[in-house]
Amino acid sequence: MSAFRIRPAVGEDARVLSDMLVEAANWDPVRARPRVAVLEDPSVLRYVSGWMRPGDFGCVAEDAHGVPIGAAWARLFPANAPGSGFVAVGVPELTLGVNPQWRAQGVGRALLQALAAHAPAHGAARLSLSVNHGNFAQRLYVSEGYVTVASRGTADTMVRSVR
């Protein structure tokens, strides 16, 4: 396994998070869209637009040279403009992505664990997410304590307690 480290995300990570958001949105290679099309989609862009705004927090994984290779972050949405994995006001929604060449080396799991560890310090008691049916990431989420609480169209909403 190659070496990587996890650090807290900062305001200057908007580009990194956008890159990982594209990876997350393009989880199914059969339906992958060009980066520009993904980031023009308001239902996707809402997860990074204006990063880092109050309530946002996250973690970035870097390789041994300090090059970002993955990120997990959480963002609050209001009830009148919810994200895909919205469960309640005050429950931030998670986004996760890892560079293709770094997958299946423990980066995703390490990011999930680091984000959950940071969450209470940011006032979160729970984290939520939306995962499409058929994405193996759902098994990863289950193994990290996420439970399916709703099924919406082609995706499940999952929640875990972090306290």
Ligand SMILES: CC(C)(COP(=O)(O)OP(=O)(O)OC[C@H]1O[C@@H](n2cnc3c(N)ncnc32)[C@H](O)[C@@H]1OP(=O)(O)O)[C@@H](O)C(=O)NCCC(=O)NCCS
């Ligand atoms: C989902 C994703 C973040 C996981 O990150 P990762 O670094 O590859 O995951 P890890 O190496 O930590 O592996 C986590 C578990 O998933 C398993 N796994 C990894 N790649 C897999 C694959 N292609 N198919 C099935 N299982 C896989 C691993 O075996 C591991 O399980 P284990 O610990 O029991 O062995 C990453 O694959 C990714 O960015 N995918 C595209 C974006 C995406 O789907 N984001 C989530 C949207 S909800």
